[in-house]
Amino acid sequence: MHNYEIAEYFTLLGKLMDIHEENPFKIKSYTNAAYTLDKLTEPLSDMQPSQLFAIRGIGEAIGKKILEIIQTQKLSLLDEYIQKTPAGILEMIKIKGLGPKKIITIWKELEIESVGELLYACEENRLINYKGFGAKSQQNIQEALTFYLQHQGSYLYQEVESLVESLQKSLANEFANSKNIISGAFKRQLESLDFLDVVTTISVTDLTTWLQSKSFKLENKDTYISCKGEDNFEIRWHLTTTENYFWTDFILSCSPEFLEKWASLPNFSNISFPNEQAIFEQVGVHFIPAPQRELAAIIEIASKKALPATIQVADIKGIIHSHSTWSDGIHTIEQMATAAKNAGYEYLIISDHSKSAFYANGLQADRIIAQHKEIDILNKKLAPFVIFKSIESDILNDGSLDYPDEILANFDIVIASIHSNLKMTEEKAMMRLLNAISNPYTSILGHPTGRLLLSRKGYPVKHQAIVDACVENNVVIELNAHPRRLDIDWRFIETALKSDVLISVDPDAHAIEGFDDCKYGVLVAQKAGLCAAQNLSSFSLPEMMEFIEYQQAKRN
Ligand SMILES: [Zn+2]
C-alpha cells in the first residue's frame, strides 16, 4: 500500500468529520496527518509500530489507525462516517468546487442529498440565496455537476438531442447516398437513455474509417458496432442493407413486450419492406408511431381502428406554471408575458412560490397584493393576451395549503405541490396529496411525485387513488415538462385518461427559455396517447376562462 493511498483515508475522514461538524481540532489533526503522510518518502507499510508512532504529527492514536489501514485496508472510524452520510453527499465530495462548508449548506439547509437534485437547484437559481454561494460559484458548480453527471452513463433525452442533431447533419453531408435513422430509445422518445441506436446502410469500411477519423473508440459487438467519443456516450451502429433497413429500424423502435406480441401475429413473414407503413399493412394493423410502441395492448387497439392523433407542440396554447423575479425566476412578469405573447401563446399563468418556500423567496401576503396590482396593469397593456394570477402553493406536512382560504381566494388558479420533507412513506405522501387534492382551492396538482430523473426517485404514491381523488374534486394532474422531471410519469397517464382526468403539460418555467420545455412534456405525453383535447394547456383563452370560472365555482 502506497503512502498516498493511506493519506487518502485521512483526507476523506477529515472532510466527512467536517461535514458532520465535529470537533475542529480533531479534524485538523487528521487533515494534517494526511498532509504529512503524503509527503513522507519512506514507505509506511515497511515501518515498525514504534517508528510510526514517532513520526512528527502522527503519534500513537493516528499511528494505530495507520496500522489498521495497512492490515485490513479499512478504517473503522471512516466507515462509521460513511455509513451515516447519504450516498449523494459522498458523491458531492468528489465534485470540484464543493468543499465541506458548502456541502453542509446544501445538505442541511437546501435538504438536497443527490448530485442530480443539486444540478436542478442550480438550474432553478436556488443556490444564490444561501450564504457562501454567489452567481459565479453557482455557475461553476453547475458546470462541474454537468461534467460529472455526463460521465455516469445515463443521459436525459434533452441532453442527447443536440448530439443527435449534429450527427444527423454530418451523416447527411458525408453519406448522402446512404440511408440513416436514429432509432431505439430516442425514436421511442423515452425520458432518458443509456445509448443511441443508429440504423445505417453505410458500408462497414466507410463507417469505421469515418468514425476513426473522428477519434471515436470502436468495438465490434454481435449485431452492431459500438462507438464512444470523448464524452463517453455510446452510439450503436446497426449496419443493414437497403432491403432490411425499415425492418431493422422497426425492431429497434419497439419495446421487448411490443415486439414479442408482433412476432406472434398471423401473416407476418419477411423482413424486407419498402417503407415503415408496409410493415403494418402486412399484418393488417393501423400505423402505430414509435413512441407508442410500448405495451402489447396497443396492437390490439390498432388492429381495430386508427389510433387518434396525439398532442403536438403546436397544440400548447398557453404557459401554465411559471415563475418570475417575484420568487425564484430569472425574468420579470412583463418580460415573461411579452415573450409568451410574441411566441404566439394566448395566456401566461404566473405561479410563483408560496410563503413556505422561503428558499425560493416565496410570497408573503403583502407581496401577493403588490404582484396582483402589477399583473392588472400589465393585462391592460398586453391585451388581448392575459396573465392569470396563480400561485404554486406548498402542500404542508399535514396536507394543507400554506395560505388561509381568504388569500387563496385571490388567485385564478392554485397549483398545489410538495417541496419539503420529500422523504416519506407512501402512507404519509398519500395523506398529504389527498388532503391537498380535496382542498376546494386546488386546481392543479403540481409534479405529483417530486421525482428528478436520474437522481431522485420521488416519494411513493398510489397513482390510481390520486386519479380517483382528482376526478372527484375536479383537479387537473400536471405533467411537469421540465426534462429532468417529466412528472407525472407517462406510464400512468393512461390510467388518468381512462378516468377522464385532465392532464396539463406545464413547463414550470423559471425563465423565458423554459417555455420551450413544453416540448419534452409533449414528447412523453405522445407515448401515453394524450390528445390535445385532454390537455389543459391546449385550452384556448376563452376555454381557459371557462375553466377558471368552473374552478372558482368549486370554492363556494
Ligand atoms: Zn414546484
Ligand SMILES: [Zn+2]
Ligand atoms: Zn414551479
